[in-house]
Amino acid sequence: MNETIRELLARVGGLPVAVTELEDAADLYAAGLSSFASVQLMLAIEEAFDIEFPDSLLNRKSFASISAIEQTVAQIVKAREAA
């Protein structure tokens, strides 16, 4: 999952730095992720993992770092499997 997220981030994130140089815990907003790019990233992740982010998870915190995105996606996938 980490790899897919990194790929998508490299494609739509528009970051001024190389994604390979980012730690999992690095603050993506500080790295230059704009709010427009963060929405593009959300859309790409929804498509790639075939999920929909519930409104409660559509906030800055859920997308603050690569590991935060992983946790958010995992949480949604887990909830879907439980249902």
Added chain:
Amino acid sequence: MSLPAFAADMTLGARARRVAEVAAENADRVDREARFPQEAVDAMRAERLLGIQVPISLGGEGASTQEIAEVCSILGQACAASAMVFAMHQIKVSSLVEHGGDSEWHRDFMRELCARQLLVASATTEGGIGGNLRNSICAIEIDGNICRLTKDATVISYGVHADVIMVTSRAHADAAPGDQVMTVFRKNQYTLEKTVDWDTLGMRGTCSDGFIFKGEAPVTQIFPKPFAEIAAQSMLASSHLLWSAVWYGIAADAVLRAQAFVRAAARKANGTTPPGALRLAETSNLLQLLKSNILSGLKAYEDAKAEPDQLSSMAFSIAMNNVKLASSETILTIINQAMIICGIMGYKNGTPYSLGRHLRDAHSAQLMISNDRILGNTSTMLLVQKPDTSLLG
């Protein structure tokens, strides 16, 4: 004065109305001469309104956003420029209250703000960023315990009249444009070199000239939280809500004038309904919509404050954007209707029904953070956000 009479006299509403009286007396002169509403701001200090939002434990009154909005609306009915100065000051204070509580320097500063009734201005706009306050070009330079900043601030409302300016910048020389901090500078810690004159259609008394800002202060005066968080969690909501409250005040006074005009006409009309009466009914309907819109926004903010996740959610940002869009557009329709009702007496300056100043001031609303930019942001969020279609939710 008896104790109950004294208590009634000291309510926030009563104090705001006394300031509004002073503001109303000077409103036309402030507008004509494009000068700072000094009398009204002196009255705000005398009534100790500048520190009301600060918590009681730090010397303020812990006033809620709703209470502050009511003051904005009362002042807006008298002089939009005075009301906007008050609103902009309170928006800066909200950043201190919501994000400065963990820092000793900022807590001490809040105490001082209340004690000395300091007026706070904002320098978020910068030449070259295209109006997007979430980007900075300038960067703060940190040298041991001291920070230095130079900013081409194309707009600092009441810049020369403020005691303090809060300035945004990139967090350090290598930071991305969106990686920003905000720093509090006191008057003796900066210089302002005027670059742009504020000679505008309306809101002339806000004296929003442009300056080259140069400041130097201890690093402790930098807000401990990133500006992105401050902007998302307190500035967005408090700006849209308090501005809207000022705009509501302008529109409410316009409707009051139109109603007075229709009433005077009705008295002379011997039993027939004057022609403006129907239009007045339509206008009062719009004013009520405007009011409901702002009130629901204020309630959403108070509710969201209890849940930080809610505060940074897209649904909340969209709701606040919508409050701003609707209020800034509706006031123009309302005031225009009021002018049609009052006819030439509304169009002329210096009559009891004059509406020129109202209409000119109201035109600023769509441009204070351009509605097109806000629509653009909302449209991006709507690509992923799932709306809550319930009536009460």
